[in-house]
């Protein structure tokens with residue numbers, strides 16, 4: 054059971070930067086790594102083009118999976134932003150959580166001055182928080 058994610062500070066910063074760049078739309082992507090340690094960020098196109106939901110581009114997703122395989126990494130988390138909502142998963146996020154073993158990372162820009170990055174496991178309609186351990190790099 055995943056209890057925490059280890060993410061380098063530089064990647065937290067990169068997630069927030071991505072979320073800001075996509076405003077007013079939701080940004081989305083994949084965090085690759087090994088076990089619970091995040092080692093790479095893959096930005097994906099939000100084909101929903103929406104301010105309140107996201108859908109990963111399936112072709113880009115397939116490319117990411119190939120790249121992860123080559124690097125002997127796996128999908129540690131899916132991430133997306135909430136441009137004006139809290140970092141808690143939305144009802145839609147819970148409904149569309151198809152990977153109970155993969156963390157969901159949400160970047161909230163509700164407070165534009167103080168973005169919040171949080172992680173969760175969503176399974177069978179249940180939301181469990183996952184701690185994020187920020188590592189210096």
Ligand SMILES: [Zn+2]
Pocket residue numbers: 133134135142143146159
């Ligand atoms: Zn969401």
